[in-house]
Amino acid sequence: MTTLSGPSARRPRATMRDVAARAGVSLKTVSRVVNREAGVSDLLAEKVRAAAEELNFQLNAGARNLRRSDGRTGTIGLLLENVANPFSSAVHRAVEDVARLRGVAVLAGSLDGTPQRERELVATFTSRRVDGLVLMPAGADHAYLVPEQRAGTALVFVDRAPGRLDADVVLTDNRQGATGGVAHLLDRGHERIGFLGDLARIATASERYDGYVEALRAPGRPVSADLVARDVATVEAADMATTDMLTGPDAPTALFTAQNLVTIGAVKALRRLGRQHEVALVGFDDFLLGDLLDPPVTVVAQDPDAIGRAAAEQLFRRIDGDHGPFTMQVVPTRLIERGSGEIPPLRRVAS
Amino acid sequence: MTTLSGPSARRPRATMRDVAARAGVSLKTVSRVVNREAGVSDLLAEKVRAAAEELNFQLNAGARNLRRSDGRTGTIGLLLENVANPFSSAVHRAVEDVARLRGVAVLAGSLDGTPQRERELVATFTSRRVDGLVLMPAGADHAYLVPEQRAGTALVFVDRAPGRLDADVVLTDNRQGATGGVAHLLDRGHERIGFLGDLARIATASERYDGYVEALRAPGRPVSADLVARDVATVEAADMATTDMLTGPDAPTALFTAQNLVTIGAVKALRRLGRQHEVALVGFDDFLLGDLLDPPVTVVAQDPDAIGRAAAEQLFRRIDGDHGPFTMQVVPTRLIERGSGEIPPLRRVAS
DNA sequence: CGTAGCCTTGACAACGTTGTCGGCGCAGTT
DNA sequence: AACTGCGCCGACAACGTTGTCAAGGCTACG
Numbered sequence: 018m019t020t021l022s023g024p025s026a027r028r029p030r031a032t033m034r035d036v037a038a039r040a041g042v043s044l045k046t047v048s049r050v051v052n053r054e055a056g057v058s059d060l061l062a063e064k065v066r067a068a069a070e071e072l073n074f075q076l077n078a079g080a081r082n083l084r085r086s087d088g089r090t091g092t093i094g095l096l097l098e099n100v101a102n103p104f105s106s107a108v109h110r111a112v113e114d115v116a117r118l119r120g121v122a123v124l125a126g127s128l129d130g131t132p133q134r135e136r137e138l139v140a141t142f143t144s145r146r147v148d149g150l151v152l153m154p155a156g157a158d159h160a161y162l163v164p165e166q167r168a169g170t171a172l173v174f175v176d177r178a179p180g181r182l183d184a185d186v187v188l189t190d191n192r193q194g195a196t197g198g199v200a201h202l203l204d205r206g207h208e209r210i211g212f213l214g215d216l217a218r219i220a221t222a223s224e225r226y227d228g229y230v231e232a233l234r235a236p237g238r239p240v241s242a243d244l245v246a247r248d249v250a251t252v253e254a255a256d257m258a259t260t261d262m263l264t265g266p267d268a269p270t271a272l273f274t275a276q277n278l279v280t281i282g283a284v285k286a287l288r289r290l291g292r293q294h295e296v297a298l299v300g301f302d303d304f305l306l307g308d309l310l311d312p313p314v315t316v317v318a319q320d321p322d323a324i325g326r327a328a329a330e331q332l333f334r335r336i337d338g339d340h341g342p343f344t345m346q347v348v349p350t351r352l353i354e355r356g357s358g359e360i361p362p363l364r365r366v367a368s
Numbered sequence: 369m370t371t372l373s374g375p376s377a378r379r380p381r382a383t384m385r386d387v388a389a390r391a392g393v394s395l396k397t398v399s400r401v402v403n404r405e406a407g408v409s410d411l412l413a414e415k416v417r418a419a420a421e422e423l424n425f426q427l428n429a430g431a432r433n434l435r436r437s438d439g440r441t442g443t444i445g446l447l448l449e450n451v452a453n454p455f456s457s458a459v460h461r462a463v464e465d466v467a468r469l470r471g472v473a474v475l476a477g478s479l480d481g482t483p484q485r486e487r488e489l490v491a492t493f494t495s496r497r498v499d500g501l502v503l504m505p506a507g508a509d510h511a512y513l514v515p516e517q518r519a520g521t522a523l524v525f526v527d528r529a530p531g532r533l534d535a536d537v538v539l540t541d542n543r544q545g546a547t548g549g550v551a552h553l554l555d556r557g558h559e560r561i562g563f564l565g566d567l568a569r570i571a572t573a574s575e576r577y578d579g580y581v582e583a584l585r586a587p588g589r590p591v592s593a594d595l596v597a598r599d600v601a602t603v604e605a606a607d608m609a610t611t612d613m614l615t616g617p618d619a620p621t622a623l624f625t626a627q628n629l630v631t632i633g634a635v636k637a638l639r640r641l642g643r644q645h646e647v648a649l650v651g652f653d654d655f656l657l658g659d660l661l662d663p664p665v666t667v668v669a670q671d672p673d674a675i676g677r678a679a680a681e682q683l684f685r686r687i688d689g690d691h692g693p694f695t696m697q698v699v700p701t702r703l704i705e706r707g708s709g710e711i712p713p714l715r716r717v718a719s
Numbered sequence: 720c721g722t723a724g725c726c727t728t729g730a731c732a733a734c735g736t737t738g739t740c741g742g743c744g745c746a747g748t749t
Numbered sequence: 750a751a752c753t754g755c756g757c758c759g760a761c762a763a764c765g766t767t768g769t770c771a772a773g774g775c776t777a778c779g
Contacts, residue, residue, distance in 0.1 A: 028518045032735055043759040048737060056757060073515040078495045079430040079441070080735035083764045090430070092475075092496065100451070100476075101461035103656075110452035113478060122492050124443075125451075125476045127464060141473050144429045145443065164424040167379045284660055305454075306657050309635055383765055394729045399767060407727060431765035434734045726775080733768080741760085748753075 031072035040068035051076055082146065088169070092122045093332065094142030096135060096152040098176075099127045103305060104277075104321050105153065108175060111325025112151055119333065121148070132156030143170060149332045151175060151325075159184075171335035173328045177220050178345075185335070187328045187346045189319045191221050191301075194350030195228025195275060198299040198317040201352060202271040203236060207297060207362045211244045211262050211269035213255055213283060215276040222247075225275040225301055244269050255282020256289075263290060270362040271297035277304055284310060297360040299352075308355055315358025317350045324348050382423035391419035402427055433497065439520070443473045444683065445493030447486060447503040449527075450478045454656060455628075455672050456504065459526060462676025463502055470684065472499070483507030494521060500683045502526060502676075510535075522686035524679045528571050529696075536686070538679045538697045540670045542572050542652075545701030546579025549650040549668040550624050552703060554587060558622040558648060558713045562595045562613050564606055564634060565626035573598075576626040576652055595620050606633020607640075614641060621713040622648035628655055635661060648711040650703075659706055666709025668701045675699050 033051070037044045042061055049057050050065040051074075057065075068074075082090045095112055097105035109125060116123050124147060126138040135155045139162065142150060149171030159182035166172055166184065174186040202210050212229045215222035226247060230240050243265060246258040255274070259282060262269060274280040280300030287293040294312060303318035327346050352358075384402070388395045393412055400408050401416040402425075408416075419425075433441045446463055448456035460476060467474050475498060477489040486506045490513065493501060500522030510533035517523055517535065525537040553561050563580045566573035577598060581591050594616060597609040606625070610633060613620060625631040631651030638644040645663060654669035678697050703709075 026518070027520055028515075030519045034735080044735090045737080045759055045761095046757090049758090052737085058757065061758085075491070075495050077434075077497065077735055079433050079497060080764090081737075082430050083428075083434060083735080083766090084737040085764085086738070088764095099461065100464060101454075101457040103452075103454070106452040106457040106460075109457075109476075110450065110478065113451060113476075117477075120492065122475050122496060123477065124473050125460075125464075126468075126474065127461065140426070141471065144426050145473060146428060146430060164379075167377070168381045169378055281657065281660065288660070304657070306632070306655065306661075309632065309639075310657075310660055311662050385765080395765090396729055396731095396767080397727090400728090403767085409727065412728085428765055431734090432767075434736090434765080435767040436734085437768070439734095721779090723778085724776090726773105728771105728773085730771085731769085734766085736764085738763080739761085741758105743758085744756090746753100746755085749751085 030077075031069075031074045032077070033074070035072055036065065036068045036074045039072060040064040088146070089148050089336070090146045091120060092124060092145065092147050094138070094145075094147040094150045094152075095123055095125045096128055096138055096142075096150065096154070097125065098153050098155070099129060100125055101127070104302065104319065107321035108153070108325035108328070111322045112329040115326055115329035115333065121333075128153070128155040130155045132158075136161060139165070148336045149173070151328050151332055153177065154179060156180070171332050173332045173335075175324055175328045183343050185328075185331045185344050185346075187324050187331065187348065189221070189324065190347045190349050191224035192228040192231065194317045194319070195225040195273070195301060196232040197228075197350065197352055198301060198358075199229050199232035199273050200235075201315070201354075201358055202273065202297055202299055203232065203238075205271075205297065205359060205361055207269075207271040208238065209241075209244060209267065209269040209271070211246070211259075211272045213246045213249050213258055213262075213272065213274045213279045215248075215279060216250055217247045222275060229273055229275070243267070249279050249282070252278045252282040252285070255279040256286045257282075259283045259286035260290065263287075263292065263296065269296070271299070271360075274298065274300045276300075277302040280304065280314065280316070284314065293357075294360065295363055297358055297362070299358040301350075303353065307353075310357075312357045312360070313355035315355045316353050318353050319350055320348050381428075382420075382425045383428070384425070386423055387416065387419045387425045390423060391415045439497070440499050440687070441497045442471060443475060443496065443498050445489070445496075445498040445501045446474055446476045447479055447489055447493075447501065447505070448476065449504055449506070450480060451476055452478070455653065455670065458672035459504070459676035459679070462673045463680040466677055466680035466684065472684075479504070479506040481506045483509075487512060490516070499687045500524070502679050502683055504528065505530060507531070522683050524683045524686070526675055526679045534694050536679075536682045536695050536697075538675050538682065538699065540572070540675065541698045541700050542575035543579040543582065545668040545670070546576040546624070546626060546652060547583040548579075548701065548703055549652060549709075550580050550583035551586075552666070552705075552709055553622040553624065553648055553650055554583065554589075556622075556648065556710060556712055558620075559589065560592075560595060560618065560620040560622070562597070562610075562620035562623045563626065564597045564600050564609055564613075564623065564630050566599075566630060567601055568598045573626060580624055580626070592618075594618070600630050600633070603629050603633040603636070606630040607637045608633075610634045610637035611641065614638075614643065614647065620647070622650070622711075625649065625651045627651075628653040631655065631665065631667070635665065644708070645711065646714055648709055648713070650709040652701075654704065658704075661708075663708045663711070664706035666706045667704050669704050670701055671699050 033047045037047045128134045153176045157180040159179040172184040178186045249255045274283045300316045303316045307314040384398045388398045479485045504527045508531040510530040523535040600606045625634045651667045654667045658665040
């Protein structure tokens with residue numbers, strides 16, 4: 018640790034009063050100039066601008082908001098599963114880009130799937146009087162948001178719908194995406210398709226499972242219990258579950274992995290077993306570098322960018338005063354064929 | 369798009385005045401209860417709490433901050449290269465975790481390498497009177513922050529040092545990391561080691577190059593111009609540069625790629641040429657799933673978590689009133705051997 | 720029994736800004 | 750010459766909260 022010179026003496030911030038005094042005008046005139054209101058002569062406006070510049074004046078957004086009639090802070094809150102996870106952070110970026118066009122700042126936070134943290138963060142943000150909240154919810158009951166909503170805070174849910182609360186929502190078409198992924202494998206002739214999914218209590222995970230079942234039911238295939246592993250929550254668990262499934266009797270010729278980490282675990286297992294070119298694999302959720310693996314991994318990709326954008330746009334419509342009925346937007350998934358999902362079924366040896 | 373029922377009638381927020389009226393006490397007493405100040409009888413405190421609860425009272429943080437003597441907003445700003453990139457978002461998460469312990473909210477934004485955006489975001493955040501700013505700077509001149517710093521905003525730079533401004537800084541040891549990565553290849557007997565790096569004008573990129581040169585100079589090896597490609601800024605450019613380097617005369621037996629995307633481009637090129645098991649590769653910066661590739665990629669990993677944590681902790685020390693000299697913290701890198709960096713040199717055929 | 724001192728409580732000003740309103744000066748009209 | 754209307758400007762109150770201070774009631778002590 019190197020030591021440099023320390024911070025120098027503190028100089029307090031200039032206020033409008035200071036600017037007014039230096040420019041020789043009233044405080045209200047400064048306010049008018051700063052807010053670009055009409056009705057100030059060019060001469061005075063110029064003086065004010067010069068004074069503001071010299072004093073490094075910067076409007077105090079808190080004070081402004083306190084007095085303003087529209088009550089807007091120009092700040093929104095964004096509650097994500099985890100700011101560091103690729104899906105969440107892609108949504109974050111999309112929301113930021115929309116907010117940036119309006120000069121709106123974004124408060125962000127991670128929930129880690131804990132409802133308590135959701136409530137804490139909501140409180141932290143609303144006490145700062147955010148104009149709106151985009152939330153990827155952790156909890157299942159959002160009745161606690163009713164007063165907030167009534168007070169005028171715009172609410173848009175992403176990825177999962179709110180519980181016990183009506184609000185705008187933007188969702189991925191999980192069921193349809195899963196159905197499509199499994200159908201892709203069926204189309205290639207696979208009959209025994211294994212399912213590995215995240216915790217069943219998570220709504221999205223269970224919708225994906227429903228999609229899997231639906232895809233099999235359509236052509237009248239059975240859903241076999243030994244080909245289904247739910248509640249697989251980590252890479253390691255997915256690795257183990259995959260290994261078990263593939264080394265058991267009547268092993269599947271293809272796998273549908275319904276979540277990112279599960280897909281990674283399955284890839285590891287397939288690789289260790291040396292069967293990555295033999296067992297087909299379709300994963301839900303794209304992941305960075307999926308195309309660099311061998312074989313490259315076919316995925317049902319979500320579109321976090323579209324989700325974030327749609328959510329932010331809806332949020333700002335509400336903030337702008339749209340009082341129309343609540344909306345539900347469903348963002349389609351896209352099947353990206355890269356190789357692993359196009360492996361044909363291994364012919365079965367008659368016993 | 370499905371239509372649900374619309375938002376219901378607006379009900380304005382309760383203020384301390386409302387709570388006071390309902391509890392039959394003065395406004396100041398409510399303030400005391402809300403702030404857990406001593407000297408309120410249990411009876412009144414209970415009445416106030418009940419009234420606050422019934423009215424869903426929530427303190428207005430803006431108004432509080434306006435009046436408070438310490439002038440703290442309990443909010444910090446975080447300027448990152450891009451909230452969606454893995455390095456930035458890992459730093460983000462670490463900062464959030466430290467902030468969360470103190471109930472501090474985090475405003476975050478992306479700079480995309482543009483100094484103008486940096487200034488805009490700084491203005492957006494400081495006008496909201498953040499207590500401090502953690503910045504991964506895009507610009508090279510930070511003199512514009514002097515008034516802000518003097519006004520009492522804590523500043524901590526991460527990943528790159530500030531220009532024309534003294535402030536605390538947390539850096540990765542780029543030079544040393546690069547030296548270590550290249551030395552690792554030299555140790556394995558490689559003599560011709562190619563360098564591919566990001567834009568030379570970026571400080572971190574140039575430090576990594578310096579580290580490469582230093583590693584070669586130590587045992588007295590030459591730095592050959594045709595083994596160096598700088599200013600490689602995209603995956604595609606890296607792919608091309610790698611291809612050129614490997615198909616040229618006197619091709620290297622090992623590559624040191626000094627940035628994430630450059631490493632990915634090199635992996636693609638090696639794979640296309642079918643030489644991924646023959647040419648050694650060490651990359652700077654870990655990347656998700658580097659261990660799933662074939663061969664798994666050996667990297668010099670940065671520690672974004674440690675960087676973010678150190679930055680946030682330093683920031684809060686300043687916010688808490690530490691007026692000591694500015695500090696520079698250097699976070700070490702770690703070499704992760706996965707396979708690609710341990711490939712021995714191909715014996716040269718005598719011509 | 721008087722008084723000092725503590726505990727509890729509330730009145731009031733202030734934070735930095737914007738909304739409202741009224742005043743002044745000047746041009747144009749009768 | 751008096752009036753009207755408009756353009757420009759400033760005084761003042763208010764936003765929701767906290768800091769300061771003083772008032773009132775009580776206890777404890779001489």
